[in-house]
Amino acid sequence: MSMDVIVEAIAFVLQWQNLAALAGGTLYGIIIGVLPGLGPSAGMALAIPLVMSWHPGTALIFMGALYKSSNYGGSLTAILVNTPGDASNAATILDGYPMCQNGRGGVALGLSATSALVGGTIGMICLMYAAPFLAEFALEFGPAEYFLTAILALSLIAAVVQGATVKGLIAAALGLLLSTVGFDVIAGNLRYTFDWAPLEDGIPLIQALVGLFAVTQALVLAESAASISRIAKLSGGFLEGVITYFRHPAIMIRASAVGLFVGILPGVGQSSAGLLAWADAKRVSKHPEEFGNGAPAGVVASETATNACMPGDLVCTIALGIPGSVGAAVFLGVMIIFGIVPGPLVFSEQSQVIYSLFVALFLASAFVFIVGITAARHLAVVTLLPNNIIVPLILVVSLLGSFAIRNVMADVMISLAFGALGYVMLKRGFTPIPLLLGLVLGEMVETNYHRALLISGGSYSVFYSSFICKILILLTILSLVGPYLGPFWKTLTQGEK
Amino acid sequence: MMKTLKLCAAVAAATMITMPVFGADYPSKPIKLIVTAGPGGGEDTEARAIAPFVEKYLKTQITIENQGGAGGKIAFEKFQGAAPDGYTLITYTFPKSIIIEHQGKTGFKTKDFTPIFAWSESSQILIVNAESPWKTFPEFLKAAKAKPLSGGLSGRGSTTHLMGLIALEALNIDKVNWVPYPGSSGSVAALAGKHLDFTMSLATSAVPLIRAGKLRPLLLFSENRDPNLPDVSVPKEFGYKMNFVPTLRGVEAPPNTPAEIIKVLEDAFRKASKEQGFIDIAKKRKMVLIDVGAQEFAKAVDNAYPNIAKYRAILKK
Numbered sequence: 061m062s063m064d065v066i067v068e069a070i071a072f073v074l075q076w077q078n079l080a081a082l083a084g085g086t087l088y089g090i091i092i093g094v095l096p097g098l099g100p101s102a103g104m105a106l107a108i109p110l111v112m113s114w115h116p117g118t119a120l121i122f123m124g125a126l127y128k129s130s131n132y133g134g135s136l137t138a139i140l141v142n143t144p145g146d147a148s149n150a151a152t153i154l155d156g157y158p159m160c161q162n163g164r165g166g167v168a169l170g171l172s173a174t175s176a177l178v179g180g181t182i183g184m185i186c187l188m189y190a191a192p193f194l195a196e197f198a199l200e201f202g203p204a205e206y207f208l209t210a211i212l213a214l215s216l217i218a219a220v221v222q223g224a225t226v227k228g229l230i231a232a233a234l235g236l237l238l239s240t241v242g243f244d245v246i247a248g249n250l251r252y253t254f255d256w257a258p259l260e261d262g263i264p265l266i267q268a269l270v271g272l273f274a275v276t277q278a279l280v281l282a283e284s285a286a287s288i289s290r291i292a293k294l295s296g297g298f299l300e301g302v303i304t305y306f307r308h309p310a311i312m313i314r315a316s317a318v319g320l321f322v323g324i325l326p327g328v329g330q331s332s333a334g335l336l337a338w339a340d341a342k343r344v345s346k347h348p349e350e351f352g353n354g355a356p357a358g359v360v361a362s363e364t365a366t367n368a369c370m371p372g373d374l375v376c377t378i379a380l381g382i383p384g385s386v387g388a389a390v391f392l393g394v395m396i397i398f399g400i401v402p403g404p405l406v407f408s409e410q411s412q413v414i415y416s417l418f419v420a421l422f423l424a425s426a427f428v429f430i431v432g433i434t435a436a437r438h439l440a441v442v443t444l445l446p447n448n449i450i451v452p453l454i455l456v457v458s459l460l461g462s463f464a465i466r467n468v469m470a471d472v473m474i475s476l477a478f479g480a481l482g483y484v485m486l487k488r489g490f491t492p493i494p495l496l497l498g499l500v501l502g503e504m505v506e507t508n509y510h511r512a513l514l515i516s517g518g519s520y521s522v523f524y525s526s527f528i529c530k531i532l533i534l535l536t537i538l539s540l541v542g543p544y545l546g547p548f549w550k551t552l553t554q555g556e557k
Numbered sequence: 558m559m560k561t562l563k564l565c566a567a568v569a570a571a572t573m574i575t576m577p578v579f580g581a582d583y584p585s586k587p588i589k590l591i592v593t594a595g596p597g598g599g600e601d602t603e604a605r606a607i608a609p610f611v612e613k614y615l616k617t618q619i620t621i622e623n624q625g626g627a628g629g630k631i632a633f634e635k636f637q638g639a640a641p642d643g644y645t646l647i648t649y650t651f652p653k654s655i656i657i658e659h660q661g662k663t664g665f666k667t668k669d670f671t672p673i674f675a676w677s678e679s680s681q682i683l684i685v686n687a688e689s690p691w692k693t694f695p696e697f698l699k700a701a702k703a704k705p706l707s708g709g710l711s712g713r714g715s716t717t718h719l720m721g722l723i724a725l726e727a728l729n730i731d732k733v734n735w736v737p738y739p740g741s742s743g744s745v746a747a748l749a750g751k752h753l754d755f756t757m758s759l760a761t762s763a764v765p766l767i768r769a770g771k772l773r774p775l776l777l778f779s780e781n782r783d784p785n786l787p788d789v790s791v792p793k794e795f796g797y798k799m800n801f802v803p804t805l806r807g808v809e810a811p812p813n814t815p816a817e818i819i820k821v822l823e824d825a826f827r828k829a830s831k832e833q834g835f836i837d838i839a840k841k842r843k844m845v846l847i848d849v850g851a852q853e854f855a856k857a858v859d860n861a862y863p864n865i866a867k868y869r870a871i872l873k874k
Contacts, residue, residue, distance in 0.1 A: 466595075
């Protein structure tokens, strides 16, 4: 990559029509993200007729900005009304919403906007300078490696359930069990669907999230406080959030790494990036008990990972033509419509368009931040609305979203069922996080275990033969034993007191 | 009793009178086109690509609705009972619906639907990693007969799986360790990373990595060579005869849709598929354009049933 290409790309993006496309795409993306049920994939599909007649470069800038910024829109609803705009924002709810309850909604919004800026920029730097190399790395991951990655991710549950181990493990087991519902990719059978077609794709994730968080929360709100913010006034603002963000540099770096890693591997669900980064941040934190009760670090971890994940997702999409997620698949389709065929050759054949897309995505992160600091910061007042207004609003908007994803009424029923489950769990002192991790990772564990054994002809050596496998096994052991090693070392060196 | 009879007669008369008129001013309101997959994939993109050109000829708006639940099963079941007035249409990757029928209980029958027009076709392709020792199809065949190889599939019970089973039989290969993925991106990526011996997928899914020299195509499962992949051999060149499972992308109307309405729609879709703007998009997507009218489409549906039923036992396993 020569400097000329970059300079040319910057010049192209700075033309007025491209800047307009960038701003328009960013705004449109944020709105799509805020609307429940409309994720980036639906948003891009809806915009295709609009951009069809544009210059390919301009159209891709619009679509890229849309794709990039919808995450941020999703974080707004996650923080303010406990409803994830998209599955990837699930972990943002965990601390973002409790912050609102403590009257610190403005701070949380500042954190999420800064995360979009920082996570997005770190992700973009990696995409821009290392895409072909990272794509090669992703290809090294076969079924055995994916299986071990999922096990490593599951080991984080141990950190999440600290303090309520039995209840946590019950929830995790329930999540894993629920992940087996639906079409079994390996055997080709339907499992636990009770001849009910809406379950054949498995438990739909966003619909379940809407139930577990939004519906449950609406039930809780209906019986308690007068508004979401329990102290009925807001303290701290957007700028405090920006400053708070930079007090957590270690989490920022760890979360970016987790997000990128999840994003780069096409076989790992994008929705797990935020959850894994959140669990990881809780594990290494000195105050793990604050997580889930409005710890700013939780929002930092989740949102930074989610925003770093998106450029990671584009690595294999652009460099190999292999999309890592539904959103990436739509983006790939859009690129092809404009005659840009992603794959290893795209960097040489279409360098100008690709690098202007990269430059535009850099700027899109900044645009998101500007929207956050100018407009979105005022949204925190939503949390002061009285409950008799906000509860019906949350219910209607979230259930509408759950319907809109597949245009099926049954999905509303699924959401309501998960709402009831979430309510019971909450009242009995269970946390939904292990359940979510189990639900998100279950299929990855199961199918890749089977695939690895199908390839090896039944020999288990496939799980430790490659170098990456050995590293993953080591990391899993460290993740499980690590918390005990520190105190053990202390006892050894300082002696018992 | 008399009242009921009178009512029946009135309704029948009304239907008779309105039917032809109905056909004459069809379409007079927007048409809903159901896509049986989520937004993004090939099915959705092709629908969205052709829709504006069809709108031009029908002089009405086409709204696309994605109903991706259960691989399209939910959409097909709803479609079975949809009003046959030409205002609700469906597009999907044929013969996916027939395969779903063979996998379990369903509340729909593909042969009840009224075919309109199919505009594109794609064939399955056999690919290996570019660093694999098998440079040609005969070399691959020899290896596959010697010991079971691992082969990536885009889903158990998918059209790819079906083609794989037909090929095993025709080529006299005893066993393959099939490794199913949900969709071709997983199986193609695993092949590019050398985790599998070979992969079968739709040709379009593998083109970028073939062009970049990372994957090597060995055989195209089709009667004739694909103009987009002129160097790839087809089975008859090696003296093998087999049934093919080409996948068609086209549009159908609900059961019992009147012929006049089908005629209007067939004309509109046919003309749209010949529009330069659509052909340009098709070229970029490496689509193989075809012209399969209502009658020919119906024949393809009839032929697909016995073909798929034959492998039903294995598909269900």
